[in-house]
Amino acid sequence: MPRAFTPKVVTANALLEGDVIYQTATGWSRDLAEAEVLTDEADADLRLIDAAQQVDSVVGAYLADVDASADTPKPTHFREDFRAKGPSNYAHGKQEAASHV
Amino acid sequence: MYNYTDFDTAFIKERNAQFRAQVERRIDGSLTEDEFKPLRLMNGLYLQLHAYMLRVAIPYGTLNSRQMHVLADIADKWDKGYGHFTTRQNIQYNWPQLRDVPDMLDALGEVQMHAIQTSGNTIRNVTADHFAGAAADEIADPRPVAELIRQWSTDHPEFQFLPRKFKVAVTGSPNDRAVTKAHDIGLRMVERDGVAGFEVIVGGGLGRTPMIGKVLKDFLPREDLLPYLEAIVSVYNLLGRRDNKYKARIKITLHENGLEDFSARVEERYALIRPQFTGVDQQMLAAIEADFALPTFRQEKVREYHEARDHYPAFRSWADTNLAEHREPGYAIVTISLKAHGATPGDATSAQMRLMADLAKRYGHDELRISHEQNVILPHVHKNDLPSVYSALRAAGLGTANVGLISDIIACPGMDYCALATARSIPIAQEIATRFDELKLEHDVGPLKIKISGCINACGHHHVGHIGILGLDRAGVENYQITLGGDGTEDASIGERAGPGFSAEEIIPAIERLVLAYLELRDEPAETFLQTYRRLGLAPFKAALYPEAQANAA
Structure with a gap:
């Protein structure tokens, strides 16, 4: 039996800053909480193809697993957790951006 | 230190201009990422987890105060005010933006630095003993040879698409501080019957399949170095596996074909290409050697150093761990620890970089080194200046007395x-x-x-x-x-x-x-x-x- 499809988001790096970004229903966000959660495999594949075609703004798009049981998607693997948060030795990247809000 | 010739300056300028145009074409969408990636890697630019990373070469770990100042300026202007020194004697910036990278490379070019061949399947930045030219136990300064290898390998047309990356290290001392046995080629300067030469070690490496290098040649006369290196890399270029990334390094080539077979192929190739090396390389080496002439050391009785040792336990503790024996009795080699307890190993803020640069200028014959252990070295400091150097370092959070101890940790x-x-x-x-x-x-x-x-x-x-x-x-x-x-x-x-x-x-x-x-x-x-x-x-x-x-x- 094929493995059941688990919820995913499309993620990539922004071309100019290299920052981690997530696909939303209408564009891209730097915040995982705003990502569009994809629960249908065919839909996810299409959304990934769409992302991969945006060569002048996005690099290395792929589907990442998320836990969709709460209000906003949460990473299921520690690598995605670090990507969503930023490095642990300095409050740089997304943590720094968050502190400016 | 080596000074760029007009040729070097023009070459770097040209390369930077090419890369600037490539970045522009990437940004306007005329290059895809697949097309751009090999171009950016050739210029040391990676895309990492959260951002781009620029890896700048510090050839054989040697730099002067002006270069260190520019590294600090780059950190402030285009990064987050710090840099990360690596186990290959390079510096990495963790947060550059793509648009800024050509400007960063131009700024580096102004002080004779670049990021070429810090990535990709090429001959990488040549590393050397970080105490080179200063250590008491040294036979000869390995840096002129390292510089010759850098010039030979930079943009070498035959070696731009090797099966895999290729790392060379050189030491001029019997006490190996350059980890030569864990490099694709390790060179140890030796002497036989009064003739200077090299022991050539091949096929060392860490990674997935760690191997200690094997001696391919126990004595290679000095003037045969470049043709012999070219023969080794040439044989590897053809024989090395391109079907499997994990079996592509020369250590596997050597392991699969055997030392004897590999050596025979190298000898055959060497015989063929040796006549092409007509001695120009040796003339160049002689000119490079003049650039690495020793500074004029101060002759002065050591007094302040002993007084400070007697009176200040913190200074004594630092002196006991962070100093190494210099070839000149009145001098010491200072290792500045970038391993303050709880800090990120190898990181230095721009302010710390400037302070180290200023100390090098004032007390250290304008020289700094980066060690593969991710520390910074002032190779030539008169012992009487050590108390002043220590108190300045300490005030900047750089006075940690832990070199070689458990907290002097290498971490990627x-x-x-x-x-x-x-x-x-x-x-x-x-x-x-x-x-x-x-x-x-x-x-x-x-x-x-x-x-x-x-x-x-x-x-x-x-x-x-x-x-x-x-x-x-x-x-x-x-x-x-x-x-x-x-x-x-x-x-x-x-x-x-x-x-x-x-x-x-x-x-x-x-x-x-x-x-x-x-x-x-x-x-x-x-x-x-x-x-x-x-x-x-x-x-x-x-x-x-x-x-x-x-x-x-x-």
Whole structure:
């Protein structure tokens, strides 16, 4: 039996800053909480193809697993957790951006 | 130090202009990422986990104060006010933006620096003993030869698409501080019957399949170096595997074909190409050597140094750990620790870089070095200036007296930055250093090298750590494997795996048990961790690491 499809988001790096970004229903966000959660495999594949075609703004798009049981998607693997948060030795990247809000 | 010729300056300018145009074409969408990636890698630009990373070459780890100032300026202007010094004597910027990178490269070019061949399947930045030209135990300064190799290998048309990356290290001292036996080619300067030459070691490497290099030639006359290197790399270029990335390094080529077969092929190739080297390289080497003439050392009685030692215990402690013997009796080699307890190994802020540059200018004949152990060296400081140097360093958070001790940890960037990492390295290094500082044990423990890699590629040299730590992803959880008994010196050995890995929470107590066990096991305080390990083997250390297994067996 094929493995059941688990919820995913499309993620990539922004071309100019290299920052981690997530696909939303209408564009891209730097915040995982705003990502569009994809629960249908065919839909996810299409959304990934769409992302991969945006060569002048996005690099290395792929589907990442998320836990969709709460209000906003949460990473299921520690690598995605670090990507969503930023490095642990300095409050740089997304943590720094968050502190400016 | 080597000074760029007009040719060098024009070459760098041209390369930077090409890359600027490539970046523009990437941004306007005329280049895809697949097309752009090999171009950016050729210029040291990676895309990492959270941002781009620019790896700048510091050839054989040598730089002057002006260059260090520019590294600081770049950190402030285009990065986040700091830089990360690496195990290949490079500096990495973790947060550049794509649009700014051409400007960063131009700024580097202004002070004769670049990022060429710091990535890709080419001959990488040539590394050398960080005490070169200063060490008391040295036969000759390896840097002129390293510079000759840099010039030969930079943009070498035959070697731009090797099966895999290729790393060369040179040492001029019998005490190997350049880890030559863990390089694709390691060169040790030797003398035979009054003739200068090299012992050529090939096929060393860490990574997935760690191997200690083998001696391909026990004595190569100095003037035959470039043709012989060219023969080796040429044979590897054709023979090396391109079907499997994990079997592509020269260590595997050598392993699969055997030393004898490989050597025969090199000799054959060498015979063919030797006549092409008509001696121009030796003329160039002679000119380069003049650039590396020793500074004029000050002749002055050592007085202030002894007074400071007698009166200030903190200075004495620092002097005992962070100084090395200089060839000139009145001088010392200063290692500035970038390993303050709890800080990120190898990181320096722009302010710290400027201070180190100013100290080099004022007290150190304008020279700085970067060590593969991620520290900064002032190679030539008169002993009478050491108290002033120490107090300035201390005020800037650079006075940590821990060189060669347990908190002087090598750590790769790991999963905090690196896209290839399988686990974090930096927090583990921070916690080990903080814990042993709390225990106030590190000076009792003595010389002990801990090296941490966040993946199998082993940038943190864990295989040659007395204690090596390898971070892995085990079923979606960070897991740390310990190896013991590794050594990166002239007696190089690969560490032995101690047993099952530990979680991020368990690894610090495990290291503590290991070190406390060593204190119990050593014959006398002078017996180092590595000596004790070599005397007793793995068993007693394993017992300390896995007390439950011991209890269950009993």
